Amino acid sequence: MELKTTTKAQVDALLDRMTLEEKVGQLSLVNCAGGHVPDWHREAISEGRIGALLNAVDVDTTNELQRIAVEESRLGIPLMIGRDVIHGFKTVFPIPLGQAASWNAEVVRTCARIAALEAASAGVNWTFAPMIDIGRDPRWGRIAETLGEDPYLMGILAAAMVRGFQGDDLTKPGNIAACAKHFAGYGASEGGRDYNTANIPENELRNVHLPPFKDALDAGVATFMSSFSDLNGIPASANELLLKQILRTEWGYEGFVVSDWASIPELSVHGLTANDKEAAYEAANAGLDMEMASSTYATHLSALVQEGRIALEQIDAMVANVLRAKVSLGLFEHPFTDPAAFPAIANPEYLEAAKYAASQSAVLLKNDHGTLPLSKDRLQSLAVIGPLADDPKEQLGTWIFDGDPHYSQTPLQAIRAFVGDAMEVRFARGMETTRSRSSDAFPEALAMARHSDAVVLFLGEEAILSGEAHCRADISLPGNQETLIEAIATLGKPVVLVVMAGRPLPLEAIVDHVDALLFTWHPGTMAGPAIAELLFGTHVPSGKLPVTFPRMSGQIPIYYAHKNTGRPPTPETVISIDDIQKGAPQLSVGNTSFHLDAGDTPLFPFGYGLSYSAFQYANIQTSASEITLGETLTISAELTNVGDYEAEEVAQLYVRDLVGNVTRPVKELKGFQKVRLKPGEKTTLTFHLHTDDLAFYNRRMERVTEPGHFHVWIGGSSEVDLRSEFSVVDVE
Numbered sequence: 026m027e028l029k030t031t032t033k034a035q036v037d038a039l040l041d042r043m044t045l046e047e048k049v050g051q052l053s054l055v056n057c058a059g060g061h062v063p064d065w066h067r068e069a070i071s072e073g074r075i076g077a078l079l080n081a082v083d084v085d086t087t088n089e090l091q092r093i094a095v096e097e098s099r100l101g102i103p104l105m106i107g108r109d110v111i112h113g114f115k116t117v118f119p120i121p122l123g124q125a126a127s128w129n130a131e132v133v134r135t136c137a138r139i140a141a142l143e144a145a146s147a148g149v150n151w152t153f154a155p156m157i158d159i160g161r162d163p164r165w166g167r168i169a170e171t172l173g174e175d176p177y178l179m180g181i182l183a184a185a186m187v188r189g190f191q192g193d194d195l196t197k198p199g200n201i202a203a204c205a206k207h208f209a210g211y212g213a214s215e216g217g218r219d220y221n222t223a224n225i226p227e228n229e230l231r232n233v234h235l236p237p238f239k240d241a242l243d244a245g246v247a248t249f250m251s252s253f254s255d256l257n258g259i260p261a262s263a264n265e266l267l268l269k270q271i272l273r274t275e276w277g278y279e280g281f282v283v284s285d286w287a288s289i290p291e292l293s294v295h296g297l298t299a300n301d302k303e304a305a306y307e308a309a310n311a312g313l314d315m316e317m318a319s320s321t322y323a324t325h326l327s328a329l330v331q332e333g334r335i336a337l338e339q340i341d342a343m344v345a346n347v348l349r350a351k352v353s354l355g356l357f358e359h360p361f362t363d364p365a366a367f368p369a370i371a372n373p374e375y376l377e378a379a380k381y382a383a384s385q386s387a388v389l390l391k392n393d394h395g396t397l398p399l400s401k402d403r404l405q406s407l408a409v410i411g412p413l414a415d416d417p418k419e420q421l422g423t424w425i426f427d428g429d430p431h432y433s434q435t436p437l438q439a440i441r442a443f444v445g446d447a448m449e450v451r452f453a454r455g456m457e458t459t460r461s462r463s464s465d466a467f468p469e470a471l472a473m474a475r476h477s478d479a480v481v482l483f484l485g486e487e488a489i490l491s492g493e494a495h496c497r498a499d500i501s502l503p504g505n506q507e508t509l510i511e512a513i514a515t516l517g518k519p520v521v522l523v524v525m526a527g528r529p530l531p532l533e534a535i536v537d538h539v540d541a542l543l544f545t546w547h548p549g550t551m552a553g554p555a556i557a558e559l560l561f562g563t564h565v566p567s568g569k570l571p572v573t574f575p576r577m578s579g580q581i582p583i584y585y586a587h588k589n590t591g592r593p594p595t596p597e598t599v600i601s602i603d604d605i606q607k608g609a610p611q612l613s614v615g616n617t618s619f620h621l622d623a624g625d626t627p628l629f630p631f632g633y634g635l636s637y638s639a640f641q642y643a644n645i646q647t648s649a650s651e652i653t654l655g656e657t658l659t660i661s662a663e664l665t666n667v668g669d670y671e672a673e674e675v676a677q678l679y680v681r682d683l684v685g686n687v688t689r690p691v692k693e694l695k696g697f698q699k700v701r702l703k704p705g706e707k708t709t710l711t712f713h714l715h716t717d718d719l720a721f722y723n724r725r726m727e728r729v730t731e732p733g734h735f736h737v738w739i740g741g742s743s744e745v746d747l748r749s750e751f752s753v754v755d756v757e
């Protein structure tokens with residue numbers, strides 16, 4: 026309370042002394058790439074015309090920029106210095122989608138913590154993360170940056186990421202402001218094409234897309250970024266429903282909202298406004314506080330105030346939102362960075378954390394006949410094949426502005442180090458890139474495989490195939506990879522496929538050709554040691570899919586929390602295109618909701634992931650068959666490790682609300698726990714469900730829990746059988 030009063034007094038005192046130009050300056054976030062301070066920036070900062078910069082990452086530069094701001098500008102207001110620190114700074118962790126596959130909030134928090142420390146040592150005090158757009162379209166390149174398809178999982182991990190970046194007190198050195206982006210609906214871009222239109226009914230927006238943002242806010246996220254995209258006809262950067270009604274009025278947010286890169290002038294490109302001035306007017310009126318990269322605010326806000334179209338009080342409120350963030354970051358007291366006060370970049374502790382995160386993120390999708398783990402004792406030789414086996418850069422993934430491949434340890438290096446002299450490890454790249462269409466290098470790879478006891482393939486997608494603006498219409502394995510896999514499979518050797526990629530891939534065409542399949546996403550700096558230790562069984566895979574894997578691109582969107590429809594498919598009604606009799610009558614093909622050429626199921630469901638061990642779920646119990654609104658239900662089940670390895674399992678709790686004022690999903694994740702069990706060990710899993718956890722937005726946009734009947738499941742994936750039920754009744 027005391028801090029709040031002081032902050033308000035400090036902000037009010039500054040506002041009293043600021044000219045209109047200085048106020049507008051605080052609303053301008055200017056690009057500063059290139060590692061030096063151009064004269065234009067020097068002058069503008071000293072005149073108070075720039076309040077924040079992005080893309081300055083050299084500590085001498087950031088200190089010099091702050092010095093100009095605090096010593097040369099009239100009011101000495103320090104700068105926010107922003108950067109996209111998305112999954113690491115110099116030490117690179119798995120892409121966010123990979124981190125989500127760990128289902129481990131502590132892993133996600135630690136990755137963000139280390140990224141914050143490394144970035145802060147360069148003078149960065151603000152990151153544009155977490156990216157918490159629901160990712161249900163793997164064609165969209167930015168799915169790599171999301172935390173998956175599910176609002177509940179994403180909300181928990183988003184909060185963990187915010188805590189990692191911001192720590193418990195933003196004023197402490199090493200804590201940097203986080204940014205919840207892109208508010209909102211960006212993940213629903215049509216056709217998975219980046220920057221495209223999003224049409225989302227309001228109750229769907231509130232039930233699915235907004236909850237992770239609310240969770241980030243509840244975790245204390247300092248800033249929000251608006252989305253590029255058009256939401257229901259009003260681009261997010263001028264969308265009052267989002268930026269005013271929901272964020273400020275309903276949620277009580279007190280921080281500032283920054284635009285995305287040039288998303289204010291793009292309002293005119295969308296066709297919402299006729300020119301930059303009107304775009305600035307619309308954005309400011311909608312509640313957007315700071316402009317990134319472009320200069321419509323700098324050019325037009327003062328005139329809009331002078332013409333009486335925007336009230337000065339409104340500008341003051343926007344500036345106060347920004348100044349409060351600067352105060353809460355402690356920038357007025359500590360504007361400068363002493364890199365010597367921070368641990369070394371990419372130090373052994375950070376690398377160990379990166380290895381652990383990569384290990385926790387890998388998902389074992391197939392393992393026939395116990396192919397994995399590989400045994401050093403049983404194999405004399407191993408063929409390591411593929412363009413991603415020994416490429417220090419590609420394993421880092423998308424959005425790694427500062428990531429340094431020089432620190433990378435590749436799978437080939439790590440496997441060689443791991444087996445030492447015990448095994449001969451041969452390497453052939455097989456393809457120049459993952460996109461190569463040539464088979465010229467296949468003979469060498471095949472010869473190597475033929476003369477080895479087992480083959481490990483490193484395939485998937487290079488980093489450039491996912492990320493912003495890197496969308497794909499057909500997301501199957503690119504280039505000639507499927508042909509290479511098929512050719513290797515004919516040799517009859519045990520084949521392990523390790524896939525690095527920035528999105529789920531429909532691997533149906535090749536999954537039968539390999540004995541084991543480990544999906545590692547882009548694992549980051551320590552990909553090599555993490556993968557080697559999983560392949561040889563030092564660690565047991567424990568990741569689970571945070572997103573559904575389709576069988577083929579045409580099934581997209583496909584996600585577990587879908588609606589039931591009026592005609593849900595059943596095994597009896599799903600008919601394959603190959604089984605239709607010639608001349609069969611039109612109505613003989615089932616009349617339920619599925620594809621003739623893909624059926625109705627995904628290749629691998631949300632929540633799925635194997636272990637070298639095996640787990641059995643039994644005996645689901647609820648503490649009551651009926652609870653009253655406001656009460657908590659306890660649900661328990663027994664989990665036993667029935668395999669041979671000590672291992673971790675992610676136990677998941679799902680619920681279905683059978684009847685609603687608006688239709689409800691067939692299943693919704695409501696809890697999860699990652700537990701470690703020894704072989705033969707049994708534990709009782711306990712989940713608590715408050716009736717408020719069952720609330721949803723109804724057709725009147727009220728958030729309610731409706732009395733009624735519910736199904737509840739506990740199991741190891743969203744395709745789960747162990748079910749109980751309960752009812753919720755109204756208060757007497």
Ligand code: BGC
Nearest residue numbers: 079109153206253285286493
């Ligand atoms: C992206 C944002 C990012 C910004 C700054 C934009 O193109 O959409 O996510 O934070 O650039 O680099």
